Amino acid sequence: MSEPTAASVSETQASVTDNTPVIPAIELRNITKTFGDVVANSGINLSVYRGEILSILGENGSGKTTLMNMISGIYYPDNGHILINGEEVMIRSPKDAFRYRIGMIHQHFKLIDVFTATENIVLGLNDGKYDLDAYEKRVREICDRYGFLLDPRKKIYDMSVSEKQTVEIIKVLFRGADILILDEPTAVLTPQETTRLFDVLRNMKKDGKSIIIITHKLHEVLSLSDRVSVLCKGRYIGTVKTAETNESQLTEMMVGEKVDLNIHRSEPVNTEVRLKVEGLNCKNPDGIPVLKDVSFEAKCGEILGIAGIAGSGQRELLEAIAGLQKLDSGAITYIHPDDGGTEDLRNKSPKQIRELGVRLSFVPEDRLGMGLVGNMGIIDNMMLRSYRKGHGLFLNRSTPSSLAEQIISELQVVTPNAKTPVRRLSGGNVQKVLVGREIAAAPTVLMAAYPVRGLDINSSYLIYNLLNEQKEKGVSVIFVGEDLDVLIELCDRIMVLSSGQVSGIVDPKATPTRANTMKEEIGLLMTSKVANPSENHKEEQHG
Amino acid sequence: MASELKANKVHEPLFHLAKRDNMPRHKALLIRIASIAVGFVFICVFAFLIVGWNPADILSTMLDGSFGTPNRRWDLFEKTAILLCISVAVTPAFRMRFWNIGAEGQTLISCLAAASCMKLIGTRVPNPLLLLIMLGAAVLAGAIWAVIPAIFKAFWNTNETLFTLMMNYVATQVTSYFVYIWSVPRGSGHVGVINSDSRAGWIVSGQYPYLLNILIVIVMTITTYIYLNYCKQGYEISVVGESENTARYIGINVKIVIIRTMLISGALCGLAGFLIVAGADHTIIANSVGGQGFTAIMVSWLGKFNPLIMSFFAFLLSFLGKGAKEITTLTGLDSAFADIITGFVIFCIIGCEFFIHYSIRFRRKEDKA
Numbered sequence: 001m002s003e004p005t006a007a008s009v010s011e012t013q014a015s016v017t018d019n020t021p022v023i024p025a026i027e028l029r030n031i032t033k034t035f036g037d038v039v040a041n042s043g044i045n046l047s048v049y050r051g052e053i054l055s056i057l058g059e060n061g062s063g064k065t066t067l068m069n070m071i072s073g074i075y076y077p078d079n080g081h082i083l084i085n086g087e088e089v090m091i092r093s094p095k096d097a098f099r100y101r102i103g104m105i106h107q108h109f110k111l112i113d114v115f116t117a118t119e120n121i122v123l124g125l126n127d128g129k130y131d132l133d134a135y136e137k138r139v140r141e142i143c144d145r146y147g148f149l150l151d152p153r154k155k156i157y158d159m160s161v162s163e164k165q166t167v168e169i170i171k172v173l174f175r176g177a178d179i180l181i182l183d184e185p186t187a188v189l190t191p192q193e194t195t196r197l198f199d200v201l202r203n204m205k206k207d208g209k210s211i212i213i214i215t216h217k218l219h220e221v222l223s224l225s226d227r228v229s230v231l232c233k234g235r236y237i238g239t240v241k242t243a244e245t246n247e248s249q250l251t252e253m254m255v256g257e258k259v260d261l262n263i264h265r266s267e268p269v270n271t272e273v274r275l276k277v278e279g280l281n282c283k284n285p286d287g288i289p290v291l292k293d294v295s296f297e298a299k300c301g302e303i304l305g306i307a308g309i310a311g312s313g314q315r316e317l318l319e320a321i322a323g324l325q326k327l328d329s330g331a332i333t334y335i336h337p338d339d340g341g342t343e344d345l346r347n348k349s350p351k352q353i354r355e356l357g358v359r360l361s362f363v364p365e366d367r368l369g370m371g372l373v374g375n376m377g378i379i380d381n382m383m384l385r386s387y388r389k390g391h392g393l394f395l396n397r398s399t400p401s402s403l404a405e406q407i408i409s410e411l412q413v414v415t416p417n418a419k420t421p422v423r424r425l426s427g428g429n430v431q432k433v434l435v436g437r438e439i440a441a442a443p444t445v446l447m448a449a450y451p452v453r454g455l456d457i458n459s460s461y462l463i464y465n466l467l468n469e470q471k472e473k474g475v476s477v478i479f480v481g482e483d484l485d486v487l488i489e490l491c492d493r494i495m496v497l498s499s500g501q502v503s504g505i506v507d508p509k510a511t512p513t514r515a516n517t518m519k520e521e522i523g524l525l526m527t528s529k530v531a532n533p534s535e536n537h538k539e540e541q542h543g
Numbered sequence: 544m545a546s547e548l549k550a551n552k553v554h555e556p557l558f559h560l561a562k563r564d565n566m567p568r569h570k571a572l573l574i575r576i577a578s579i580a581v582g583f584v585f586i587c588v589f590a591f592l593i594v595g596w597n598p599a600d601i602l603s604t605m606l607d608g609s610f611g612t613p614n615r616r617w618d619l620f621e622k623t624a625i626l627l628c629i630s631v632a633v634t635p636a637f638r639m640r641f642w643n644i645g646a647e648g649q650t651l652i653s654c655l656a657a658a659s660c661m662k663l664i665g666t667r668v669p670n671p672l673l674l675l676i677m678l679g680a681a682v683l684a685g686a687i688w689a690v691i692p693a694i695f696k697a698f699w700n701t702n703e704t705l706f707t708l709m710m711n712y713v714a715t716q717v718t719s720y721f722v723y724i725w726s727v728p729r730g731s732g733h734v735g736v737i738n739s740d741s742r743a744g745w746i747v748s749g750q751y752p753y754l755l756n757i758l759i760v761i762v763m764t765i766t767t768y769i770y771l772n773y774c775k776q777g778y779e780i781s782v783v784g785e786s787e788n789t790a791r792y793i794g795i796n797v798k799i800v801i802i803r804t805m806l807i808s809g810a811l812c813g814l815a816g817f818l819i820v821a822g823a824d825h826t827i828i829a830n831s832v833g834g835q836g837f838t839a840i841m842v843s844w845l846g847k848f849n850p851l852i853m854s855f856f857a858f859l860l861s862f863l864g865k866g867a868k869e870i871t872t873l874t875g876l877d878s879a880f881a882d883i884i885t886g887f888v889i890f891c892i893i894g895c896e897f898f899i900h901y902s903i904r905f906r907r908k909e910d911k912a
Binding site: 034076324351362366368369370372384385395 | 559561562563565773774775776778781782785786788789791792793794795796902904
């Protein structure tokens with residue numbers, strides 16, 4: 001195996017310099033940034049040329065966003081130099097960054113809902129006149145030039161996530177940005193939308209723009225960028241040409257060790273229906289329906305995946321089952337594993353559900369806002385599930401603290417001690433604490449919403465393994481995910497939600513020929529409007 | 544554009560702020576102690592400018608005002624006890640992030656309840672029984688005053704801060720009305736010492752004035768500390784305060800916790816009202832609580848909602864109040880002087896938190912090269 005060493009990495013960089021203009025559009029030299037004792041970036045060197053797409057690859061917490069925030073003027077580096085077109089500059093505020101024609105598209109959009117696209121795009125421009133028609137014309141020009149699909153007069157609240165992202169990108173182009181930084185732009189997009197975004201980015205590249213995209217998705221890096229710079233734990237690992245690398249090499253650079261990227265999936269055994277959901281309907285506090293006639297069955301000994309664009313009703317569905325969401329109609333039936341007796345869980349509180357002897361565990365999406373208490377230590381967080389046990393007024397901290405110690409050692413939670421507030425822990429460790437506690441309750445149904453969001457590769461695989469372990473123990477696992485590759489590899493069945501409706505249930509354990517089109521198929525289901533859900537089910541069974 | 548770049552290049556920020564998360568405890572404690580010292584330096588400079596005394600005189604006058612005679616000492620401890628009692632009373636609600644700023648009214652209405660029992664029942668029952676009736680009435684009045692906003696918050700999510708504040712004004716008006724009715728001569732605004740002959744409804748601590756008051760508050764402080772940190776209900780309060788979603792997720796009935804906690808909070812304010820009337824004032828005026836219901840909010844925050852730490856701050860604030868009062872008496876200044884002096888110390892204590900959470904870094908010379 002010819003794995004490139006540090007020496008060959010620098011060669012790669014030199015060779016790039018040969019066949020592109022000598023002066024990079026932006027160059028970072030020895031950038032360092034610390035927060036207290038935490039070194040977010042140490043000695044980072046990077047350069048991006050005109051007409052080039054550079055990926056910054058690294059796990060969560062590796063310092064990608066911090067680095068980009070320094071280029072866009074949100075943070076100021078402790079040490080090091082930033083050069084633009086060969087000249088050293090000081091970027092002290094986002095305004096400075098705009099002056100140097102740097103535009104950043106953040107992960108969380110900053111748009112005003114009741115304004116149109118054009119109004120948002122020109123917001124804050126101070127050029128003396130306010131001629132919306134002229135602005136609109138320029139917005140259309142930008143759209144045509146790079147192939148954006150956008151109606152400049154559409155209000156933000158009518159837009160899909162990808163349209164909002166388009167507005168953000170045009171906003172920086174409108175201000176004349178030559179260097180664009182995109183922070184995890186595909187996290188919220190469907191596969192089809194991602195493809196379209198990449199086409200647009202390639203058009204911009206042809207136009208001579210420099211594009212930096214922050215990501216942790218390997219296949220995107222490989223399909224889009226010219227070069228990849230890898231960060232690991234705040235350190236700069238190296239830059240490689242995309243054409244000369246592959247997934248396993250990049251993973252190794254990113255993690256620092258070889259990682260097996262295959263998820264083991266065992267055949268489900270002894271499956272029987274554990275949870276039956278029929279015709280669920282519910283509305284959000286604004287009175288807008290968020291779940292429409294949702295029906296499905298979850299079986300023990302299998303992992304049921306739930307796919308869908310963010311906000312398609314995944315959260316409400318799980319919360320409805322957990323007793324946290326009021327239903328308008330529908331039934332949720334739990335079938336006891338021992339005697340086959342049934343319990344109606346509809347509109348019961350979590351406490352009532354537990355008192356029925358239903359061992360339902362739930363790893364919610366909002367870990368620190370719902371699953372855990374951020375300001376409490378691991379011990380007190382363990383107690384959330386068990387503090388009511390026993391009579392008397394006083395808390396029993398001894399059982400939770402031994403459970404805490406057990407989880408810390410078994411799941412290798414990195415923490416100063418069991419009393420450190422969990423909000424101080426890294427995302428992966430927070431999730432280990434939460435999943436550990438939920439599994440310790442010996443569930444018969446385990447629901448997990450986005451359990452690997454924000455986790456590094458090793459922690460993610462630890463979570464997949466824990467879910468698989470539970471499945472093999474005969475637990476009915478419901479897994480809401482966003483990475484379709486993972487859903488397809490891990491789950492036994494995948495249910496797709498689209499605008500609160502079930503648009504289809506697919507079997508990912510299909511033949512290889514079908515596996516290729518699986519992602520495409522799920523992607524289409526994610527955006528499809530369901531005319532007649534029952535028809536869809538039939539179609540599914542034939543497929 | 545190139546010229547623009549050059550113009551910008553020279554300016555570097557002189558310093559920048561960086562957040563720090565993990566200052567060792569002893570270091571943080573030292574900074575806090577130092578901040579109090581800085582506060583006293585401010586006091587000395589300010590007092591020097593106003594009255595022209597040297598720092599030694601100022602400090603010794605303040606000490607003398609608080610500790611000079613046995614009576615002053617007892618008075619200081621009694622003031623500390625009442626302030627601490629109200630501070631501890633508001634704490635359960637604060638731990639729940641229920642911003643109850645109505646302790647003033649809750650305490651005042653229980654003062655009124657205690658005083659009316661004292662006046663209307665008087666010697667008709669034995670003194671211990673009267674005291675129990677007064678205590679019960681005060682606790683009940685405080686609890687009712689506190690639970691009304693809690694019910695509205697729990698069921699209709701009204702803003703508790705505005706609601707409890709408004710309840711203060713209601714309490715003041717109700718009390719003023721009764722003070723008017725009971726005052727001799729009617730309308731003079733002076734109820735006078737109630738039962739001054741029979742001493743019915745007075746807490747008498749033998750030769751040590753206020754001893755019983757102080758002991759009751761110590762017991763109550765420790766009990767509340769245990770309740771909040773080692774009881775299931777105290778744990779539920781913390782969970783609801785940190786995140787209502789988490790509370791719902793584990794099946795805590797948030798409405799019940801809000802109402803129950805405010806009942807406790809109001810009842811403890813009731814205890815404070817009882818101690819004020821039966822243990823110290825033996826009368827009632829519309830200003831019986833004297834703003835301590837608001838000072839208590841500050842004490843609770845300064846003590847980080849820990850009743851044990853709060854006892855230190857209650858003492859410090861009472862000391863500052865009494866010490867400053869001594870200076871104003873001797874110099875003929877008005878009471879605003881005392882407020883300013885207290886303000887200096889509180890400003891420093893709160894301001895020092897900035898240095899505990901952030902560090903200031905000056906740009907190093909070598910970077911400029």
